[in-house]
Amino acid sequence: MIWEKNPVLLLVLATCAILVGTIITMVLPFAWVNTEADSIASVKPYTPLELEGRDVYIREGCNNCHTQTVRPLVADVLRYGDYSKSGEFVYDRPFLWGSRRTGPDLARLGGKYPDEWHYKHMQDPAGFVPGSNMPAYAFLSGKTVDPEYTRKKMAALNFPYTEDQITGLAGKTEMDAIIAYMQKLGSDIPWREAVAAEIVGELVNPYAGVDHATMEAWEHLYKENCAACHGEHFEGGIGPELDGASLEENDLFEIIYNGVPENGMPPYSSLGADKVWKIVNFVKYYNIGEDHQ
Amino acid sequence: MEKAEYNYDIVRSFVNWSILWGLVAVLVGVLIAFQLVNPDLNFAPFLTYGRLRPLHTNAGIFGWGIGTFFALFYYMVQRLCRRPLWSDGLAKFQLWFFNATIIAAAVTLLLGYNSSKEYHELEWPVDIMVVILWVIFSVNITMTIVKRKEEPMYISLWYMLATLVGVAVLYLVNAAAVPVSLFKSYSAFAGTNDANVQWWFGHNAVAMVLTTPPLAVFYYFLPKSTGVPIYSHRLSIIAFWSLIFMYLWTGAHHLLWTPVPDWIQTLAMAFSVMLIAPSWGSVFNGYLSMKGQWHQMRDNYLVKFLILGITFYGLQTLQGPSQAVRSFSAFIHYSEWVPGHVHMGAMGWVSLVLFAAIYYLVPKIYDRKLYSIGLANLHFWLVLIGQLINSLSMWVAGLQQASMWHSLNPDGSLTYTFMETLAEIYPYWFVRALSGIIYLAGVVVFIYNLYMTVRRGKEVPVAAAQTT
Amino acid sequence: MKSASILYLGVTFGLFAVFAVIVFRTYSRKRKEKLEEPKQRMLEDD
Secondary structure (H helix, E strand, O other): OOHHHOHHHHHHHHHHHHHHHHHHHHHHHHHOOOOHHHOOOOOOOOOHHHHHHHHHHHHOOHHHOOOOOOOOOHHHHHHHOOOOOHHHHOOOOOOOOOOEOOOOOOOOOOOOOOHHHHHHHHHOHHHHOOOOOOOOOHHHHHOEOOHHHHHHHHHHHOOOOOHHHHHOOOOOEHHHHHHHHHHHOOOOOOHHHHHOOOOOOOOOOOOOOOOHHHHHOOHHHHHHHOHHHHOOOOOOOOOOOOOHHHOOHHHHHHHHHHOEHHHOEOOOHHHOHHHHHHHHHHHHHHHHOOOOO | OOHHHOOOHHHHHHHHHHHHHHHHHHHHHHHHHHHHHOHHHOOOHHHOHHHHHHHHHHHHHHHHHHHHHHHHHHHHHHHHHOOOOOOHHHHHHHHHHHHHHHHHHHHHHHOOOOOOOOOOOOOHHHHHHHHHHHHHHHHHHHHHHHOOOOOOOOHHHHHHHHHHHHHHHHHHHHHOEEEEEOOEEEEOOOHHHHHHHHHHHHHHHHHHOOOHHHHHHHHHHHHHHHOOOOOOHHHHHHHHHHHHHHHOOOHHHHHOOOOOOHHHHHHHHHHHHHOHHHHHHHHHHHHHHOOOOOOHHHHOHHHHHHHHHHHHHHHHHHHHHHHOOHHHHHHHOEOOHHHHHHHHHHHHHHHHHHHHHHHHHHHHHHOEOOOOHHHHHHHHHHHHHHHHHHHHHHHHHHHHHHHHHHOEOOOOOEOOOHHHHHHHHHHHHHHHHHHHHHHHHHHHHHHHHHHHHHHHOOEOOHHHHOOO | OOHHHHHHHHHHHHHHHHHHHHHHHHHOHHHHHHHHHHHHHHHHOO
């Protein structure tokens, strides 16, 4: 009867028991993680505005519904982009990988949509994306950033900044900040070029000559994926007005499939060729009327 | 024994307050469940889902869970050591400070001051309050045990001691941060390291807050309720050492397929599966203690709560390891399946055992007979059905969600857009919200029954208050 | 075999040995009574 009757010894032994796994799986990894071995030169610290945005993201608990890590799994990579690398997170204090995808993963959100898309979306997500259950964050537009507080934060994190960046914060709202942050997410490595989907083979419209009634059933595809920027009735908005007649089928397909990143048009290759062809036909022929054949 | 010496005041107070925080946790849970169905219910910035969800988990784990453990540990430690608390003054201060901490936590979380780390959201000043609270508690419990009048230490005391040191180590390490202002700090660890530390904490908070304390409670209140000893004290000892040794390796099963080094993930997966053994050691110990006593499932409502509780513990510790396997995790992780898992543990295992312990206690600490065993049974069925609907709806939702997320077309493209998958989950979320209302009704019956016991219950001498 | 592998193996066997010692100790016949005593005594106090 040693530890069975000695509570202090029991405490010491219990501590030892929990320290074995702790040391091996929690302490030792510091020797390998965030070292030269996994560092990525192009990954940069947050700018003052991005950092403020990140802090708004934390304050509002966005991580309760959004993850920020893409797994090396087919569906994850197709849906969100290149899988996450350890070196991309070295400036993340705290990490924001999250644990549940009530909303989509945001690790590769940066550069996917133009700023204007985000402003409209954050204002009223459920109104902007039909069926969304995300709360509205319009109130962020009414709160301004305190440049001196941001300076303190940058100093605490030892991030480099210029005086211009701090003075430039004057008048910026928390909405500006969180959008700047979202536009940085996952964009420090040139993954978009690396994973751009290639169109294999010759392009043939599988729905050539489709009738109007069939196309009507595809309207939901347009509404869910395109209407937010190009308008319910092709009238345009964040993106240009859509005039089906002005583009060839194949060009339209390529634009939708691969996007036009420099103009803010995201690629929709993850929808698959079939759905993209449906959207092509819908955009090109639906508003012309039934007699387009 | 000079029973009059036992400090029941502190037990009564902690029971009362923890039930209040438990009610808050369930109410907030119901609200955020409906927010997922209808985003218009995010009434104001401080009432948005993102700020309320940490309040829900903190009120549940720390207000209801830890608060009740404070009450039950103080009750058990006096009985098992056959002496009064080491310090009544410290305990009283702890009660006051506990409520101050919970209120500070609630207010700061609603204001958006949080560290973002799951189950450790509190900012550094409130963190410090938690640490003070835990030190006071640990000293009082440890000193009571050191100066005990009963030489052999029953297994519940072992689990209590492990809880004290486990929580201390976990909380302190994960709390490490650099403050920028009173309300803001940045983690001392970065990126992948931070993730690994956080889930070492996160999963072992499950071990040291939601496993070892309820096991201490279960090992005490099951024999007390049935009147027969546990099947094997030695089996409980083996299970004890194995459990506290293995748990600490498993945190990274929350991080499968992330940039955390593969070997850590593999170890986490292996140890998670191995954990079935010590977990089921306790489950078997509970079941075998019922040998010749199974009729008590009918006759003794306390036993019903306890045995269902340990059964959910058994299911939880099978489902958990299955989720910790890489292939299944790839499929199910990030989906609604996981909240279903968590709620079986929280509403099934932990809460059922705590309900039983409180039902057992209240007649003793108030010298009253329980107001209504019928209402206790109603409470049992409401929380059982509420929890089952909750977990089942989330499991089915998770399976459907995960299937749709991973579904591919013949050409290798995704079958469903994210919004198409989301649209399918609304009916499940609605059912889950309703299950919360059923559970809430159960908790209200519980509170009413206790209230009436204290107000109207028949006075009985302590010795006769033994409920069978 | 690399020295690291030998170390890992050593640690693993060491931990198994500790576990075996705890099991044998706990279940040795001469400690049976002592170690099962608390479960009876905890019922006495009421």
